[in-house]
Amino acid sequence: MSELELKPLSPRRKSRQIMVGNVPVGGDAPIPVQSMTKTDTRDVDATVKQIYDYAAAGCEIVRVSVPTTRAGEVFHEICARSPIPVVADIHFDFRLALVAADGGAACLRINPGNIGGQDRVKAVVDKAGEKGIPIRIGVNGGSLEKELLEKFGHATPEAMVASALHHLELLEKEGFYNTKVSLKASDVIRTVQAYRLLAKQVDYPLHLGITEAGTPWGATIRSSIGMGVLLAEGIGDTIRVSLTGEGTEECRVGHEMLRALGLRSGGFHMVSCPSCGRVQIDLKRVAQEIEDGLKEINHEHITYAVMGCVVNGPGEAREADLGVAGGAGEGRIYRKGELIRKVAESDIVSAFLEEARKLKAEHASKA
Ligand code: SF4
Incomplete structure (x- = not known):
């Protein structure tokens, strides 16, 4: 190849395919665009309306946080009325994960290392297995385990990957492999390095994102560069652009990013x-x-x-x-x-x- 010839995008990394509701993620499936609702989950009408707005803007999977018992109680209504699969975002409280799964969640976002013991991991895994839904492990550079911060000094890409592998191991111990993983840091370089490292070690589908990326101007640039580098290397099976702004804009930016790389057509x-x-x-x-x-x-x-x-x-x-x-x-x-x-x-x-x-x-x- 002459120096002037452009190097094409790398072939897509081979990942196992999982299903989030009716949307395939990983393998050779198109890369779906995700977003997260910004309403109070307890307000079902507002949340469902926002999901419809997102879907109209191209959102294919939506994440909804389930932070309280009351949110858990109404979550099933949101799932029933949503036009797209809903991922329940749970932190720490494994009981909410069980409620969300019963309520129709298409995926649970929960870190098994943070829910207080293997018996609870087993309860969540058993429920996810019964419902046939995947689990997303979401490692965030800003909330890494204390032991890893002590071992690695700070939230290095290696520390983030070690955290992901630890969470994965807890699921694998229970025979659960219906999993996808995200490794989000607020800076582009660490995020890229972390995903590159993990991509070599596992075949789980990867959910890309640059977290806390900022207001739309800066976040669009950082997300496009960070995810753009990874996608061009064939890494990434679903994406979420995080903006301190409208979720509909997150979806549009996500689609434009994929289109710019020739990874999606349409629009x-x-x-x-x-x-x-x-x-x-x-x-x-x-x-x-x-x-x-x-x-x-x-x-x-x-x-x-x-x-x-x-x-x-x-x-x-x-x-x-x-x-x-x-x-x-x-x-x-x-x-x-x-x-x-x-x-x-x-x-x-x-x-x-x-x-x-x-x-x-x-x-x-x-x-
Ligand atoms: S088309 Fe080109 S030359 Fe005309 S206004 Fe736009 S930038 Fe200027």
Whole structure:
């Protein structure tokens, strides 16, 4: 290979496949995008509404925390009304895990080393086995076991992997292998190193995430780099982008990340130029409003282009299924390379979205 040739993405790491509800995770299954509800779990209506919003934004598996007995009591209602599989997020209290499993959880997120003894691990494993649901071990760099911190000095990648192996061993002792693992640290390098280390040692599917990644701007960058490196190396079977922001945005970022690496298709692709001194329309507003409208239209496998001027604009706009190039106070709309409309700047967004809807309707009638 010449130095100029790009190295392709590495082949996917071979992992065993598990099922989270009806969604396969691992093996050669598409990489599902997950998110976590941010409502008070006891408020069933608010939580279910949020799950529907997430699902509309592309969420395929949702995690719901079950922190209290009351949350445990209503959890079954959430599962019954959710359009996507629900993972119960449990810390420390194994009884809540049993309640959640009975309530319809599609997976339990619980660390068996933190629930107070092997008899409790056995109770959870027996219940998960009876219900046929997997367990996710979620190692978090911020809450590693004291002994490991003493042994390794701090939350090193090796310490995180040792923690994961310890939790796995407790499940394996009970003959339980229906497991997936996450190893989240708040910094990218440690997370990448930890996943690389674990990926060599086990064949369990891996759930990727950069935890406490921050507000949307920084977290999107850190998540894209951290998970992007791992996914490009073939590591990772499901992802969750964590943002201090909207869960729907987490899902969109997750899908875009997978699409950028060619690991998922679907959705639409919108290109827009950065604008420059040649721009003659309010491109930032126009592009944002068009993108918001396109999310509603949600026409899969379509490329749109929103370009600022007629210098480079028409070229890109012609390449796209539907494109617009700004002119002096106007916009030219192109469909499959043909100029179909010229509209005033104030009408660009509405005219573009009208054409986008038409295109979708035509494709639907031919399908
Ligand atoms: S399309 Fe026009 S406005 Fe946009 S960056 Fe290129 S030259 Fe500048």
